[in-house]
Amino acid sequence: MAQAPVDDALDARSFYENPQDMLHLPVSESLAMPSDDVEALQLHAVRKRFAELRDRLPPLAKLAAEHGIDEIADLNQAAALLFKHSVYKSYPLSLIEKGRFDRLTHWLGNLTTADLSGVEAKSIGSVDEWLDTLLEQANVRVVHTTGTSGKLSFLPRGPDDEPIQARSTLLPYLRIGEPEPTDLAQVPVIIVGHRTMFNAYGAGVDALAKHLYGDDESMLPVMDPGRLSADVLSLAGRLASAENRGELGRSQISQGILDRLDAFVEAQKSAPQRRAAFFEDLFESQRGKRVMMAGNWGMYLEMAEAGSRLGIDKVFSPESRFLCSGGTKGKTLPDDYRERILDFLGIEDMPEGYGMSEMTTLMPRCSARKYHALPWMLVFLLDPRTGEPAPRSGTHTGRFGVIDLAIQSRWGGILSGDEVTMTFGKCACGLDGPYIEGDIRRFSEAEGGDDKITCAGAPEAHDNALAFLADLD
Amino acid sequence: MADDTQFRVPLIIRGTVIEDADVDNGGRGGAISFTSPDVRRHLGKLVLPEPGAMEDLYRLSMDEILDFLQELGGRLTLGNNPWVEQAFEISCRTSGLSEPILRQMYATMGAGLRRESLREVAQNAIGIDYLEGWVERPLEDGLISRTRAFGARCVHIVAGNAPGTSVLTIARNAITRGDAIIKTPSNDPLTAAAVARTMIDMAPDHPLTRHLSVAYWKGGDAELEEQIYRPRNIEKIVAWGGMASIKHISGYIQPGIELVALDPKLSSTIIGKEAFADDATMQAVAGSLAMDGGGMNQEACSNARVVWVQSGTDGEGLERLNRLGAMVYDAIQALPEGMSGPAVRLDPRLQEELEAIQFGSEDWYKVIGGGAEGAVIVSQMDEPVDFAPILANRVLNLVPVDDIETPVRAVTSYTQTIGIYPESLKHALRDRLAIYGAQRIVTLGHALAMPGHGLQDAIEPWRRMCRWIVEEEAVENA
Numbered sequence: 001m002a003q004a005p006v007d008d009a010l011d012a013r014s015f016y017e018n019p020q021d022m023l024h025l026p027v028s029e030s031l032a033m034p035s036d037d038v039e040a041l042q043l044h045a046v047r048k049r050f051a052e053l054r055d056r057l058p059p060l061a062k063l064a065a066e067h068g069i070d071e072i073a074d075l076n077q078a079a080a081l082l083f084k085h086s087v088y089k090s091y092p093l094s095l096i097e098k099g100r101f102d103r104l105t106h107w108l109g110n111l112t113t114a115d116l117s118g119v120e121a122k123s124i125g126s127v128d129e130w131l132d133t134l135l136e137q138a139n140v141r142v143v144h145t146t147g148t149s150g151k152l153s154f155l156p157r158g159p160d161d162e163p164i165q166a167r168s169t170l171l172p173y174l175r176i177g178e179p180e181p182t183d184l185a186q187v188p189v190i191i192v193g194h195r196t197m198f199n200a201y202g203a204g205v206d207a208l209a210k211h212l213y214g215d216d217e218s219m220l221p222v223m224d225p226g227r228l229s230a231d232v233l234s235l236a237g238r239l240a241s242a243e244n245r246g247e248l249g250r251s252q253i254s255q256g257i258l259d260r261l262d263a264f265v266e267a268q269k270s271a272p273q274r275r276a277a278f279f280e281d282l283f284e285s286q287r288g289k290r291v292m293m294a295g296n297w298g299m300y301l302e303m304a305e306a307g308s309r310l311g312i313d314k315v316f317s318p319e320s321r322f323l324c325s326g327g328t329k330g331k332t333l334p335d336d337y338r339e340r341i342l343d344f345l346g347i348e349d350m351p352e353g354y355g356m357s358e359m360t361t362l363m364p365r366c367s368a369r370k371y372h373a374l375p376w377m378l379v380f381l382l383d384p385r386t387g388e389p390a391p392r393s394g395t396h397t398g399r400f401g402v403i404d405l406a407i408q409s410r411w412g413g414i415l416s417g418d419e420v421t422m423t424f425g426k427c428a429c430g431l432d433g434p435y436i437e438g439d440i441r442r443f444s445e446a447e448g449g450d451d452k453i454t455c456a457g458a459p460e461a462h463d464n465a466l467a468f469l470a471d472l473d
Numbered sequence: 474m475a476d477d478t479q480f481r482v483p484l485i486i487r488g489t490v491i492e493d494a495d496v497d498n499g500g501r502g503g504a505i506s507f508t509s510p511d512v513r514r515h516l517g518k519l520v521l522p523e524p525g526a527m528e529d530l531y532r533l534s535m536d537e538i539l540d541f542l543q544e545l546g547g548r549l550t551l552g553n554n555p556w557v558e559q560a561f562e563i564s565c566r567t568s569g570l571s572e573p574i575l576r577q578m579y580a581t582m583g584a585g586l587r588r589e590s591l592r593e594v595a596q597n598a599i600g601i602d603y604l605e606g607w608v609e610r611p612l613e614d615g616l617i618s619r620t621r622a623f624g625a626r627c628v629h630i631v632a633g634n635a636p637g638t639s640v641l642t643i644a645r646n647a648i649t650r651g652d653a654i655i656k657t658p659s660n661d662p663l664t665a666a667a668v669a670r671t672m673i674d675m676a677p678d679h680p681l682t683r684h685l686s687v688a689y690w691k692g693g694d695a696e697l698e699e700q701i702y703r704p705r706n707i708e709k710i711v712a713w714g715g716m717a718s719i720k721h722i723s724g725y726i727q728p729g730i731e732l733v734a735l736d737p738k739l740s741s742t743i744i745g746k747e748a749f750a751d752d753a754t755m756q757a758v759a760g761s762l763a764m765d766g767g768g769m770n771q772e773a774c775s776n777a778r779v780v781w782v783q784s785g786t787d788g789e790g791l792e793r794l795n796r797l798g799a800m801v802y803d804a805i806q807a808l809p810e811g812m813s814g815p816a817v818r819l820d821p822r823l824q825e826e827l828e829a830i831q832f833g834s835e836d837w838y839k840v841i842g843g844g845a846e847g848a849v850i851v852s853q854m855d856e857p858v859d860f861a862p863i864l865a866n867r868v869l870n871l872v873p874v875d876d877i878e879t880p881v882r883a884v885t886s887y888t889q890t891i892g893i894y895p896e897s898l899k900h901a902l903r904d905r906l907a908i909y910g911a912q913r914i915v916t917l918g919h920a921l922a923m924p925g926h927g928l929q930d931a932i933e934p935w936r937r938m939c940r941w942i943v944e945e946e947a948v949e950n951a
Contacts, residue, residue, distance in 0.1 A: 059832035086829035092837050093859050103836075110833065151859060241859050384821075443821075453658040453692070454569075454634035455714035455737060455774040456865075 012041070019045045019376040020360075020406040023167045027174050027364060030374050035424075035432035038375045039075060039392075045405045046378055047072050050081065053411050058110045059087055060411045079380040079389035082401045082415040085145075085358075087111070088153035093241040096234070097252035101130045112410045114140045114158030126257070127152070127230040131198045141165075143200050144230055145357045150237025152230060155358060157203065158409025166211035168361040168406075169204035172353045173292055173321040176364060185212050187321070188219045190282065190293040192303070195220070196227040200357035201294070221286065223278045231257055232264045279306035283315045290317040296326040301337050304344035314346030325353045325362055327440065354440060358414040360406045363436070368428035370435040376406040379434050381422040382415070384443065392434075395423040399443065400436070417443050480507035480563050482662045485669045485687040486518050488677050498691065499659050505566045507662055512690045513697055519686055520706035521626055521652050529680040530624060530650040535595070535605055538647055539588045541681055546586030548671050549640070551579050556667035560636070567660045569634060569772045569817055569865075577811035578636055582664075585640045590925055595648050598927025598935035604648070607944060617946040622939035624650035624684075625708040627733075628701065630692070630722065632713035633661030634772045637923070642711070643668050643685060649938045652684040654701070658715075662689050693721055704729025711735070711938060714774070733937045735930055738889035738912070739862065740920060742766075742780040743880045745898040749784065749793050756800060758894055761918030763804035765892045766869040767813045767847065768921045775890040775913070775920045778864040779857045781880035784873045786855050794873045795839060798851040802841045805849075805867055815845040816866035823868065826860040855879060877902070884909035889930055892917040 015022050019041070022030055050072055054061050060081070064070070067080040091107045101124040109116040119137045124130045134140045139159040144152040157165070174180055181187075191205055205220065213219040235257065242253055283306075300322075307313050322345060334340075342350060353362025354371040363371040373379045380401040381390040390396035400420045404412035421437040482498075484491040494508035512519065521527075549557055561579040565572050584590075595601055599622055602608050607619035629642045639655065643665065646653035655665045665687045672682040690697055702710065702725035711733040712722050719734055726732050742765060748758040765777040784794040805813065827848060830838045838858060842848040847867025850858055855874050864870060874880060881902060884891070888910050893899040894917035903914050912931040915922070927935045 062832045083832075084825040084828055086825040087833050090826075090829035090833035092834070092854070092856060094856055107834065107836075237859075453630065453632045453660065453713060453715040453718050454772065455632040455638070455735065456634065456739060456772065456776070 012037070015375075016041055016044045017048065020161075020164050020408060022374070022376050023164050023171065023360065023406055026180055027171060027374075028176050028178075031176060031364070031366075031372055031431050033375050033432075035434075038432075041375065042378045042405065043072070043075055045376075046075070046078050046403055049403075049405060049408075049412070050078070053113065056113045057411055059083070075378060076380070076389040076392060078378065078403060078413070079382060079387075079401060081411075082380070082382075082403070082413040083411060084415055085153060085417065088145075088155050089151050091154075093151060093238055094252065096127060096238065097242070097254070099125055101133075104130065105134070108134075108140075108142070108154060108156055112140065112156035112158050113160070114138055114156060114409055116140065127234060128198075128227065131230060141203055141206075142198060143203050143357055144198050144233070145200070146233055146237075150234065150240060152234045152237070156410055160408040161410075164360065164406060165203060165207035169207050170212070172294070172323050172325070172351070172362045172364060175351070176366060184292070185214075185219075187290045187292050188221055188286065190286070190291050191220055191222040192293070192295050192299045193222070194224045194226055194228040195222045198230055199228070202228070204294070221282055223275060229260065229264065232261055235261050275302065276306055276309075279303055280310060283307065283310065283312060287315055288317055290319045290321075292321045292323075294323040294325065297324060297333060297337060297341070298331050300324065300341045300345075300350075301333055304341045307344050308340075313344045316345065318346055320345070320347075322347065322350060323353065323362075324350050325355060352438075354436065356402075356414065356416055358412075359402060359404045365438070366427060366429040366431060366435070369438050370423075370427050370429065370433075371438070372427070372431060372433070372435045373402075376404065378403040378405060379422065381420070384419070390422075392424045394425065395421060397421045400440075419443055480505060480663075482507045482509040482657075482689050483666055483670075483687075484510040484512060484515060484519075484689070485666055485673075485685070486515060487683045487686055488673055489518075490670065490673065491515060498662075498689065505563065507563070507689075509662075509689045512688050513700075516697075516700055519654060519688060520701060520703075522705050524626070527624060527626075527650070527652055527684070530684060533650070533680055535592075535601055535648075538650075538681065539591055541676070541679065542586040542591060542644060542647055543588040545668070545672060545675060546583035548675060549583035549586070549668065551576065554667070554671060556663075556670040557582070560661075560663035560667035563663045564636065564661060567633070567662075569660075570770050571810070571814040571817050573810040573814060574770065574812065575636075582636055582640050585637060586644055591644060591648060593925040594927045594935065597925060598933060599649070599939065604650070604939075615948050617948065619944040619946070621942050621944075622649065622936070623942050624652065625938060625940050626652045626706070627709040627711050627938060628654045628656060628707050630656045630710065630712040630715075630718060631658065631661075631665065632715070632735075633658035634714075635769065636661060636664040638713060639665035640668060645935060645938055646685065647681050649935065650684075651938060654686045654688060654707070656692070657687060657689045658692070659689075692718055698725060702730060708940065709733055709938065711934065731937075733932070733934055735932075735934065736887075738774040738930060739778055739887055740765075740775050740890035740892075741880070741884075741888060742777040742892045742917065742920075743877070743898065743902065744780065744782045744894045744917070745877065746783040746785075747895045747898075748782070748797070755797055756804075758917065759797060759800035759804045761892075761894065762801050762869070763808060764812075764918050765920040766801070767805035767808050767867045770813055770816065771847075771865055771867050773921060777869060777890075777892055777920055779861050779883075780869055780871045781874055781883070782871055783875070783877050786873045786875050790873055790875075791851075791853055794871055795851050798839070798841050798849040798871050801869060801871070802847070802849045805847050805869075813867065816847070819845060820863065820865050823860065823863050823865055826858070826863070827868065830858065857883075881905050881909060884911045886910040889913055890915060890920045892920045 054064055063081055072078050091104055095104050101121040105116050105119050105121040116138050124133055131142050134142055141157045143155045146152055189208055209215060209220055352365045355362035363373055365371050381396045382399045382401050384399045400416040400418045418440050420440050422434055424434045427433055427435050481494055491510045493510040495511035496509050498509055499506045548554055551557055557579055564575050568575060603622040607621045609619045611617050631638045631642055657665050669685050669687045676682055709731045710722055712719050713735045714737045716737050719736055748754060782794055784790040827843055831840050837853055839851045840848055850870045852872045857870050857872050861870055884906055890913040891906055891911050892915050899914060906914055
C-alpha cells in the first residue's frame with residue numbers, strides 16, 4: 001500500500017471505468033493530464049457512477065427526478081445533482097435522544113450502497129457506540145462533521161471505499177514533481193488530537209495506522225490517547241433542538257450524556273498543561289527525525305509557541321513532511337503566524353491543500369500557489385443565488401461544488417459553503433486547470449455583519465456556551 | 474431613482490437635515506449601498522447633555538400632541554410625500570416584503586397616528602393623567618404621594634423588517650415627551666428619516682420636531698457608540714430585535730442607563746381537535762392560519778411558524794393533518810398581494826434544509842410546495858423540524874399531537890405570540906402558556922394585529938420609556 005504501485009494495468013481506459021484507480025498515480029502524473037482528456041474521462045465516469053448509484057440511493061433518484069435528469073448530457077448538467085450538506089444531517093435529532101439508532105441506521109442506509117441490514121442497532125445507547133457498531137458490523141466508517149448548528153452530519157464510507165482511504169490520506173504529503181518516497185512507513189505521523197476520532201482527520205489516521213504502519217502504534221505519537229466523543233461534540237445542537245421541543249425535549253437529554261459533558265469540560269480545563277507536556281515529549285522523542293503531520297495553522301502555531309517557550313526550534317528533520325489545510329478555521333491569529341511557524345519548523349514554505357470532509361483528498365497547491373483539481377474531482381463553480389454552473393472556460397467567482405468520482409459507496413456530489421475563484425484554463429505553473437485561487441471564504445462570513453435588524457429571531461444564543469465544541473472537530 | 478444611483482441617507486438632528494455623503498455603507502452580499510454623513514462629526518449636537526432643553530415639551534398639552542400627530546399621520550402617504558416615496562423605494566430593495574405589501578404599508582403608515590388610537594393606547598398603557606400632571610394618592614401612613622410620568626432621553630435601535638416600527642417609535646416618543654435618537658438599520662435606513670422630514674416640513678420649530686433625531690451608523694461601531702451611550706447623554710436604550718445587536722448593546726449598560734429590550738422572538742400556534750369538526754371548519758381554520766403564517770410574508774416576530782395540531786398521531790390523525798396542510802398551503806397562495814406574496818429573497822439555509830428533508834427523510838416529514846411560493850411541512854411525528862427556528866419565506870411546520878399538553882411544554886421565553894383555535898382552548902391554556910414563557914395569546918388569525926393595549930413581549934414599553942417621578946408630602950401630625 002505504501003509503495004503506491006503504478007503498473008501498466010492502470011491505463012487510461014481503466015480510469016474511465018474505475019476513476020478511483022487514479023489515486024495510485026503519482027500526483028504529478030495526475031495533474032499533467034490534459035484537461036480535454038480529463039473532461040472526456042469525467043463525463044464517462046460521472047455517467048457511469050450516476051447510472052450505478054441512482055437506483056440504490058433514493059435521495060439521488062429524487063434529486064435527479066426533480067431536475068428531470070435521466071442521463072447526464074454534459075459535465076455542467078451534473079451540477080444539478082450536487083447534494084447539499086444538509087442531506088447528510090436530515091435525520092431528526094430526537095432519534096438520538098430516544099435511542100432510535102435503528103431508525104438512524106435505516107436513514108443512513110439510504111445514503112450508501114453498503115448493506116446495513118445486518119447491523120444490530122436496537123440496543124445502542126449513544127452516538128459513539130453507533131459509530132463503532134457500524135464499523136464493526138458493516139465495515140462502514142462514518143465521518144461526522146459539525147456545522148454552526150451543532151447538528152452532526154454523517155457521511156458513510158462503505159467497504160468499497162476502504163481500500164483507497166490510506167492512499168487518499170497520503171496523497172497530500174507527496175510533492176508535485178518529486179519522486180514518491182518509498183519509506184514513508186518508517187516516518188511517524190504526529191497527531192495533534194485524539195487517537196480515536198470519527199471525523200475526516202481520524203479516518204485518515206486509522207487508515208495510516210492499519211495500512212501504512214501495520215498497526216504499530218509507536219508510529220503515531222498522539223496528543224490524547226482517548227476519544228473525541230461525537231456525543232459530546234453534538235451536545236450543543238442536541239440541547240438547542242431539545243429547547244425547540246420545550247420541556248419535552250429537555251427531559252430527553254440523558255443524564256449520562258450531561259455527565260460526560262461535565263467530565264469533558266473538566267478535562268478541557270487541564271488541556272493546556274497536557275498539550276504543553278505532549279509537545280515537550282514530542283520534541284524530545286522526535287528530535288532530528290523525519291516526521292509527517294497534517295494540521296491547520298492554529299495547531300502549528302500552538303506547536304511553535306510550545307517550542308518557543310522551551311527555547312527550541314527546528315526540532316524535526318528538514319526532510320519532514322508537513323501539510324496544512326482548513327486555513328485558520330475562522331480564528332484570529334497574530335499577523336506573523338506564518339513566519340513563526342516556518343521558522344520553528346525550519347522550512348521555506350508550508351504545503352497547503354484545499355478540500356472538504358466529503359472529498360477523498362485535498363486539492364494540492366501548485367508552484368503558482370493555486371489549488372488544482374485532481375482528475376477524479378469533477379469541480380463546478382456555481383452562482384450562489386441561482387445555483388447555475390458557470391461556463392467551463394475562463395475565471396469565475398462563486399460557490400464551489402464537486403463530484404468526487406473516486407467515491408463508490410455513496411454519491412460523491414456535494415455543494416460546499418465556500419466562495420472561491422476558479423479558472424478553467426492554463427495555470428501560470430504550466431498545468432491545466434481547473435484551479436482555484438488561495439483566497440477562499442465561507443459564505444456565512446461573506447454575508448455576516450450587515451447591520452440588518454429584525455424582530456423575528458431564534459434562540460441560537462443558547463448555543464454560545466458550548467460554541468467551543470465546534471472548534472474541536 | 475435609477476438603479477445605479479447611490480441612495481443618500483441623511484442625518485437629522487432636532488429639525489436640521491444634514492445630507493453630506495461622508496461614509497459609504499452596505500453593498501455587501503447583495504445589500505444596497507448608500508451614503509450617510511459621518512455621525513462623529515456631529516456628535517456634540519446629536520446627544521442632549523442638557524436635560525433642561527426638554528422643558529419645552531411640558532408646555533404642550535396632550536391634546537396638542539395628539540393634534541400634531543394626527544396631522545402628521547395625514548401627511549404620511551404615498552403619492553404626495555416625496556420623503557415617504559423615497560423610503561418606500563429604498564425599502565423595495567432592502568426589505569423581505571414584496572412591493573405590493575410595502576405599497577400597502579407605506580400608503581397607510583399614517584393610520585398608526587390616528588388621534589383615537591393613540592389616545593386609547595396612552596390611556597391604557599400609561600394613563601393620560603400621569604402624563605399631564607401629578608396624580609395624587611394618599612398612603613396609609615398619612616403620606617401623600619404624587620406621581621408623574623416624565624419623558625426620557627432614549628436611543629431607539631429600531632428593527633427594519635416593517636416600517637411601522639419607526640412610526641410607532643416616533644409616536645411613543647411624542648406621547649411620553651421624550652427626546653429620541655433613532656438609530657436606523659441597514660434594512661430600512663430611510664423610513665424614520667422620512668417621518669422626521671415630514672415633521673420638519675410641517676412645523677420645523679415645534680418641540681416634537683426638535684426632540685427627534687434620526688441617524689445611521691454601522692451598529693457595533695464601539696468607538697462611536699461609547700461616546701453616545703453615556704449616562705450624561707441618555708437615560709435609556711430601547712432596542713428591537715437582533716440577537717447580535719441586543720447582546721452587543723447590553724455591553725453599554727451601566728448605572729444610569731437602562732435597557733428596554735424588545736428581544737428577537739418567534740411565535741407559534743395551537744389548534745385543538747375541534748378544527749376537524751367538518752370540512753367547513755377545517756377550511757376556516759386553514760384560512761386563519763394562512764393569515765398568521767403567511768401575512769407580511771412571515772417577516773414579523775408575531776408570525777406563526779410551528780403549528781401544533783391536535784390531529785392525533787396515528788394513521789388517521791396524520792391523514793387529517795396532511796389534508797389540513799394542503800388546505801393551509803392553498804390558503805396561503807390565495808392571500809391578497811397587499812398582504813402576502815412569493816418570497817422576495819429566499820433564505821438559502823432554509824432552502825437547503827427543505828431540500829434535504831424532501832430527499833432524505835420522507836418518513837418523518839411531508840413537504841407541500843417549496844421554493845418562492847412557500848411550503849407547508851407536515852411532520853409525521855409529534856416533533857417540529859430541527860431547523861424550526863429559521864422558518865421563514867411562508868414556510869409553516871404543522872406538528873401532530875395527541876395531547877394538547879405537548880405544545881404547552883414547548884413554549885419558552887423566546888415565544889412571543891401564540892394563536893389558538895378554538896377560543897375555549899385559549900382560555901383553558903392561557904395561564905400555563907404564560908407561565909412557560911408565552912407573551913401574547915390571541916384568537917387564531919389575529920397574530921399580526923396591533924391593538925391599543927400598549928403591551929409588547931411581556932413588557933410595557935410605553936411605561937418603561939417614561940421616568941416615573943414621585944413627589945411626597947409629609948403631613949405634619951400637629
